[in-house]
Amino acid sequence: VGVRVSTAFSTASPTGVAVEHLCVVTLMLMVMVMVKRVAGLSRSEKMLPVLGLSYEHVHVPLEVSLWTLLAFLLKLGFQVIPRLSRVLPESCLLIVVGLLVGRGIQVLGKEPLVLHSELFFLCLLPPIILDPGYFLPMQPFLENIGTILMFALVGTLWNTFFMGALLYIVCQAKGAHLGSLHLLACLQFSSIISAMDPVAVLAVFEEIHIHELLHILLFGESLLNYAVTVALYNQLEEYASVGTVTADDVCLGAVSFLVVSLSGVLVGAVFGIVATITSRFTLHIRIVEPLFVFLYSYIAYLSAEVFHLSGIMAYAACGVTMRPYAEVNISHKSRTTIKYFLKMWSSVSEMLTFIFLGASTVAGPHQWNWTFVTSTVGFCLAARVLGVVSLTYVISKFRVVKLTTKDQFIVAYGGLTGAIAFSLGFLLKKDHFPLRNMFLMVIITVIFFTVFVQGMTIRPLVDLLAVKRKKESKHSINEEIHMQFLDHLLPGVESICGQYGHHHWKNKLYHFNEQYLKQWLIAGEQSREPQLIAFYRMMALNQAIELETGICSLWTNVNGESLASTSKDLEDMIQRILWNNLQKTQQKVRKENSVELGIHTHTHTHIFRTACPRRGHGEPEPTQQHRA
Structure with missing residues (x-):
């Protein structure tokens, strides 16, 4: 034992010699204890045991750990065999294993497990x-x-x-x-x-x-x-x-x-x-x-x-x-x-x-x-x-x-x-x-x-x-921002039409959450920037993190494998593009919350007449600004 352990060190080094001596001394002590125990079997005095067995002391946590390990091994094997996973659901396989285990315990004469x-x-x-x-x-x-x-x-x-x-x-x-x-x-x-x-x-x-x-x-x-x-x-x-x-x-x-x-x-x-x-x-x-x-x-x-x-x-x-x-x-x-x-x-x-x-x-x-x-x-x-x-x-x-x-x-x-x-x-x-x-x-x-x-x-x-399946791909920043934009736009449309649906009440709940709940339940000073800007900033940060960690599916090599890391120039380019896009968005989006539509009916009419003039009756052609 000492020779095998000391081979990990230099044989000429003091560490290797010390390890070898320690192993030899330990081996000698073990031999002496065993010899003395064998020699003393005929004596009447009780010897201290070297090894013992106390399964009842640890049987509950040990059995729970073994059951958990068995479940993980089954899950691992289930995923390794793709043909099996396509035919048999994982829940069915686990029930079958439970049936076999329960039957085995019953054959051994033990008390079967019960899901209390x-x-x-x-x-x-x-x-x-x-x-x-x-x-x-x-x-x-x-x-x-x-x-x-x-x-x-x-x-x-x-x-x-x-x-x-x-x-x-x-x-x-x-x-x-x-x-x-x-x-x-x-x-x-x-x-x-x-x-x-x-x-x-x-x-x-x-x-x-x-x-x-x-x-x-x-x-x-x-x-x-x-x-x-x-x-x-x-x-x-x-x-x-x-x-x-x-x-x-x-x-x-x-x-x-x-x-x-x-x-x-x-x-x-x-x-x-x-x-x-x-x-x-x-x-x-x-x-x-x-x-x-x-x-x-x-x-x-x-x-x-x-x-x-x-x-x-x-x-x-x-x-x-x-x-x-x-x-x-x-x-x-x-x-x-x-x-x-x-x-x-x-x-x-x-x-x-x-x-x-x-x-x-x-x-x-x-x-x-x-x-x-x-x-x-x-x-x-x-x-x-x-x-x-x-x-x-x-x-x-x-x-x-x-x-x-x-x-x-x-x-x-x-x-x-x-x-x-x-x-x-x-x-x-x-x-x-x-x-x-x-x-x-x-x-x-x-x-x-x-x-x-x-x-x-x-x-x-x-x-x-041919039932519709779930889309595995994530939404892009553009898609997420447009969905957020529509969530704010639809309450405005309902307010203009005078018909209040679930979008209106969802918007009310949103403002109650922003004005009261977040002020009470979130620590620190809250950001005052518009939600679209904040949402874009969060999405840009998440995408940058994915690019940095190499898990973004958009950046792939020829073999379709994700890049493990990005160069410094690429990181600077990504950061510059995201920052420029953010600056452009901040210039175009107004700082005020455009969803607060506490506007009177005549104001709505004036806006529509100004932005969308009717054609005919001598009225001018819509300008490019009106179309925009």
């Missing part, structure tokens, strides 16, 4: 919701909030009562042998099955890169659908415990339903504002900034769960409220840390969720009923299709951008059930549900059908129907 409700709702689900909630694109979400609420609220109620009524009729049939099930039990079970799982939806639709409108509709529906499902589930459970339901109970249930659904948003917004105020004072303690974001969000989730409110809504609302202001207060390094840690955390939780779901399936006990299983799967598909088609017919009367037939099909086909329904099934009480094991088996069957059958076939169907 507390483990899922308190540990695995929060990071999966915080990641898309924190980075939620607010503009498309708010523009489609009416459609999302219709699908989440009305659609969930439709699915619950439609399936519950049909399942109750099936249970009353003589051949079903399910006459003991009452109507409330069928309705409560239907509310569980109606839960669209954001975990399953995000896992599938992020792989196929569906376009932004469908992605935001399905994710928003699954997010709000969970809040509606939990509120409805708890209310039906209260009805089941009461026994006789009166009209007053129904009215109180409706009030409780609204309170649970909306109070979670309020709790999350309050914690988001508190987190933003806290981030104002972290100028000299930058290391704690990411921790504040994670802790305040998780405390908002737990606080909502304490009062039986929607924890998912609180978690998402906290992230949405926090991000626009906290990211201005914190440093660039903290933003990068938050971004990649959230991505990593949500990815690990998502993988572990599907693995535990597969392993819990093997645990049992199972109670199979062909009539109830097939009826539930068929009613789920029928309720989803009828609900989407009928709601889309109503929504299309109020939407500018209509949902096409292909979009409706994807929305109906993308309603996936996942671990949320499975965890809610574990909460069913044996007293109210004597056939609880049968319900769990049906829930597992529906989950496997939606994840495997619908999840595996949705990519070929999207290709077959």
Whole structure:
């Protein structure tokens, strides 16, 4: 050992000699200890052990680490084999691995793993919701909030009562042998099955890169659908415990339903504002900034769960409220840390969720009923299709951008059930549900059908129907500035026309945010330059950073590979071009905010007559200045 270690150093150097002597002495001591231990085996005194085994002391963190490592290795192998990823969704592969692991544990005679409700709702689900909630694109979400609420609220109620009524009729049939099930039990079970799982939806639709409108509709529906499902589930459970339901109970249930659904948003917004105020004072303690974001969000989730409110809504609302202001207060390094840690955390939780779901399936006990299983799967598909088609017919009367037939099909086909329904099934009480094991088996069957059958076939169907995909390329500075310009122009057009739509109210909200919220929640002196100038400056800075780091797709070599670095002359040229463009833009754009259209009607008429004179009746031809 000493010779091998000392070869790393010069054999003639004092360091090499010292290392060699140290290794030799260590080896001699080890030999002496072992010899003495062997020689003393016959003695009665107890010897100190050289090595020991204490697996029970570390088995929990060790097993969690091994599960996480297994999930990462599976994800790595899944991406290495592109043919497999095109045929089998990642969620399906993870469930299959969970089935194999659960079966292996069962063969070894150990207690199989079970995805308990507390483990899922308190540990695995929060990071999966915080990641898309924190980075939620607010503009498309708010523009489609009416459609999302219709699908989440009305659609969930439709699915619950439609399936519950049909399942109750099936249970009353003589051949079903399910006459003991009452109507409330069928309705409560239907509310569980109606839960669209954001975990399953995000896992599938992020792989196929569906376009932004469908992605935001399905994710928003699954997010709000969970809040509606939990509120409805708890209310039906209260009805089941009461026994006789009166009209007053129904009215109180409706009030409780609204309170649970909306109070979670309020709790999350309050914690988001508190987190933003806290981030104002972290100028000299930058290391704690990411921790504040994670802790305040998780405390908002737990606080909502304490009062039986929607924890998912609180978690998402906290992230949405926090991000626009906290990211201005914190440093660039903290933003990068938050971004990649959230991505990593949500990815690990998502993988572990599907693995535990597969392993819990093997645990049992199972109670199979062909009539109830097939009826539930068929009613789920029928309720989803009828609900989407009928709601889309109503929504299309109020939407500018209509949902096409292909979009409706994807929305109906993308309603996936996942671990949320499975965890809610574990909460069913044996007293109210004597056939609880049968319900769990049906829930597992529906989950496997939606994840495997619908999840595996949705990519070929999207290709077959030629559904619009998401654009992977980023918007250029020119495109971003023009979109910002249109956001300011449309409220002005509505003011001139005298018809106030959502652009007008969005502009009001924008000015309230600029004048009050940013002054209270953002630390430091705010810039007074026009928003277009500030936005151009930010975009130019981001593009310059990308060029410097070699990740900008516009600067490529002949082989299509990104340049690793740029020369000093190229950097100076880029900086000079960006600065000249900025100066030209500052000269052309007025410093005043042109969106404040507190102009009287006669002023509007004078502007139009001056800028756009009518031709004919002896009036002069429009000049070049008028055309401009």
